[in-house]
């Protein structure tokens with residue numbers, strides 16, 4: 001498996017995006033995280049995935065991710081933060097949003113979702129990290145709201161893609177987490193025997209409840225825990241790695 005892309009986001013002419021995968025043909029199986037495996041391999045792997053789309057890897061822009069719902073507006077002055085070392089990343093934020101061209105925003109995951117969102121004419125883009133904590137706290141809604149508050153873009157003008165993540169059949173949780181979700185989100189996306197949470201299903205609901213048209217929300221449907229060609233934190237194999245979702249307005 002090579003780079004994954006969203007059919008929906010490919011329809012936005014001025015936007016470039018992608019989601020890396022686990023690959024046998026690349027060193028460290030295509031890992032793109034500088035804190036997993038050999039950092040020089042990770043840098044090469046980033047380059048192999050982005051240069052085909054005319055994105056210089058040194059322009060990729062990262063923040064420190066902390067499973068929160070903080071969203072940071074990024075400008076060209078921030079471009080390349082975290083592209084050479086984790087220490088140069090932007091301060092903690094699990095969402096990055098921008099309306100300037102040539103500024104690729106990147107989120108790293110392995111079981112959590114990377115949500116990529118674009119204004120449908122390419123006026124603004126964002127990349128958001130939503131694992132179980134972020135999903136519980138409704139990162140999806142925070143993401144949609146940020147387009148409105150920062151750029152005046154209404155939800156009906158947005159298209160969103162939910163990356164591969166651990167699916168509802170596979171994501172087993174303890175009773176405390178299951179109850180927490182039931183109290184806040186109801187039972188629609190919960191399963192029993194064993195107790196599980198359907199995170200991609202819930203994120204899809206959250207995006208629609210935040211105002212995006214259902215036809216403008218696309219779920220990749222791939223499960224990181226089941227697919228050998230995707231990295232899974234929970235599957236816990238060695239060597240392990242991270243995948244990267246990225247999105248940019250074309251220069």
Ligand SMILES: [Zn+2]
Pocket residue numbers: 166167168169170171223224225226
């Ligand atoms: Zn699964």
